[in-house]
Amino acid sequence: MYLLARPATLAAALLACQFAHAARPMVTDDASIVAPRECQVEAWTDRHPGDIQYWAVPHCNPGGDWELAAGAGELRPTPAHASTSGLLLAKTVFRPLDPNGWSAGMTLANQFGRGSGLLSNATLNGLLTFSLMDDAVRVHVNAGWLRVHEARSGPSWGVGGEWTASPRWSLTLETYGQGSTYAQAGLRYAALSGQVILDAALGDRINLRGKERYLAFGLTFTGLSLR
Template sequence: MTLFAPVVAQAARPMAADDASILDAGHCQLESWSQRTSAQTEFWAMPACRIGSWELGAGTGRLQEREGAQARTRSHMLQAKTLFRPLSTDSWGAGLVLAEQFHSGDHGKGDLSLNLPVSFSFQGDAVLLHANAGWLRERTAHRGGATWALGAEFAVTPKTALTLESFGSRFGHSYVQAGVRHTLIQDRLDIDASYGERLGWRGKERIFAIGLTLAGPALR
């Protein structure tokens, strides 16, 4: 939600900060989104399913550099998430996320990450706070460093939530991002949009994203 783009492992879109929740048993989802920065445009699809106590996902994306129509790259992500304590209403939860992101042709030299999300629920889930601490190993650059994210979700109607967050890494940059998520079909279909900026750059490095999430029980 990065590795190759300025995001950390994602919770419910459009957040970059992750949360302490996973899909219900027997359920799957498909997240798809487009993200645009000053340097490139990305198109992603990320299916995931709950298998046992793990949520497992495998996504692929196309990265188009803004300069040069031929500068295209395929990127891929593998992710596994589990919970130490599920998040419940007016309580807290914690989990673990393991991920690898790599470009086509990297030959096993992608970026590895570990993330520990902790979430807190207030006012009957009307306000959710998320704190992330993690580690990113950039194998091509032969270096590793800490990652972090702090975020909040505010339910403004039963179907609409606003999000606000900040995230970054030791070797990357720090960003602030605001977003909105709206449910079209309860527990089945969400749409979202977000806008972010690199801290300290006053609009010179921006992130725009729109997304769609489909979810439901797996076919039996």
């Protein structure tokens, strides 16, 4: 689960082969990492009432049990008042996933901006993934702690599911939060033998009648090699 740039945009920044990684804009993370000596690049935009965010985050496994990521994002409340943020992330898996089995892992991450300090918005997140129906369905469960710069810190959580409806099309559904609770539904399309993933999602804060509704689009490139 990614971090938040500010409390009002929790859905945008709570920080991917077709099922190798739960690609953005899905907020709930999965308990898997990219293969050793492989990389992937995630890019997405979140459009909220009053602001737009753009992100690009490469992920690589240099050859061990850790996936490392470093990326950058831009928040635009207005075109004249854009601000930039950085993201550092390390992810590992303690138990790999088999069809109809389960896996476990964790992430350590930090999102930071200019003048916000080294540990601006830091998170420790535990991950579980369950494979069902011969891997046609995957369920992800996240639980962690989010330290927010100049705002209330506390536990974070997420529960999400992915259903492969066909070789190219998948559906996603999740709920997540840190203080407030959000829900999101999405559609995913795999192109070029699954090496390019296109995502679209619609989300909202529960019980606010559309006041924090957002639209997100994602593009993921997989199968990039360090060899």
